[in-house]
Amino acid sequence: MKRSIRPLLAVxxxxxxxxxxxxxxxxxxxxxxxxPMEMPDxxxxxxxSRQFSLDGVTYTLPLPVQELMATGWEGYAxxxxxxxxxxxxxxxxxxxxxxxQNDSTAENVLEISFLEVYFFNFAEEALPLSEVHIVQISPHxxxxxxxxxxxxxIVFPGNVVIGSTRNEVLAAxxxxxxxxxxxxxxxxxxxxxxxxxxxNRLVLRMYLHYLxxxxxxxxxx
Numbered sequence: 151m152k153r154s155i156r157p158l159l160a161v162x163x164x165x166x167x168x169x170x171x172x173x174x175x176x177x178x179x180x181x182x183x184x185x186p187m188e189m190p191d192x193x194x195x196x197x198x199s200r201q202f203s204l205d206g207v208t209y210t211l212p213l214p215v216q217e218l219m220a221t222g223w224e225g226y227a228x229x230x231x232x233x234x235x236x237x238x239x240x241x242x243x244x245x246x247x248x249x250x251q252n253d254s255t256a257e258n259v260l261e262i263s264f265l266e267v268y269f270f271n272f273a274e275e276a277l278p279l280s281e282v283h284i285v286q287i288s289p290h291x292x293x294x295x296x297x298x299x300x301x302x303x304i305v306f307p308g309n310v311v312i313g314s315t316r317n318e319v320l321a322a323x324x325x326x327x328x329x330x331x332x333x334x335x336x337x338x339x340x341x342x343x344x345x346x347x348x349x350n351r352l353v354l355r356m357y358l359h360y361l362x363x364x365x366x367x368x369x370x371x
Contacts, residue, residue, distance in 0.1 A: 188325075193322060194339060198340055200212075202307070211284065211358060212285050212360050213283060213284040214284075215281070216281070223251070223252050224252075225250060226249040228247055233279040234280040239276040240269055240270075240282050242274050245285070246268065249265065251263070252264075266289075285362065286357060287358055289312060307323075312354070334347050341361050343358075344356065
């Protein structure tokens with residue numbers, strides 16, 4: 151009887167030892183997972199102050215529309231080409247989505263750079279779009295789904311540009327505050343939010359948004 155039990159005990163001990171090994175291996179795998187990376191202080195400060203660069207010039211959100219008009223940007227979709235037009239002004243406390251273009255004389259739409267923007271009226275009276283502020287900005291090229299034109303350079307905090315790799319974004323900005331799958335990262339500070347959308351591990355879209363306390367306004371598109 152004793153002899154018949156010994157093989158059974160040996161099998162049981164073997165199974166127990168194998169289970170302990172598997173547990174140890176799994177614990178080791180969990181232990182080597184990378185820790186979340188924090189955003190560097192200087193990048194946090196730049197994002198929190200809503201700074202970005204367009205063609206080598208640094209701007210800050212909220213951005214007076216007139217500053218971009220002075221460099222040749224004008225209305226395209228959702229806004230009159232001449233942003234000074236009084237028709238369809240923006241009411242106080244309202245926000246409106248529109249597109250700006252940098253070259254209305256180009257024959258090929260793919261030669262035009264576009265900025266998708268949100269206008270906001272901080273004043274107490276209705277104003278033409280030329281006199282309000284931009285509170286969100288996103289670069290596009292040609293038609294919205296085409297990409298970005300190289301001769302118009304826009305750089306977001308952390309030196310993120312259209313075409314940056316996912317690893318470059320993580321190295322510059324750290325672990326995102328929110329992920330929506332593997333293709334949508336969101337970074338937030340007290341006064342700003344930056345959204346990055348990837349395609350094939352490259353930045354396809356990026357949005358910089360001013361989180362002002364008085365932007366809980368109605369949408370007027």
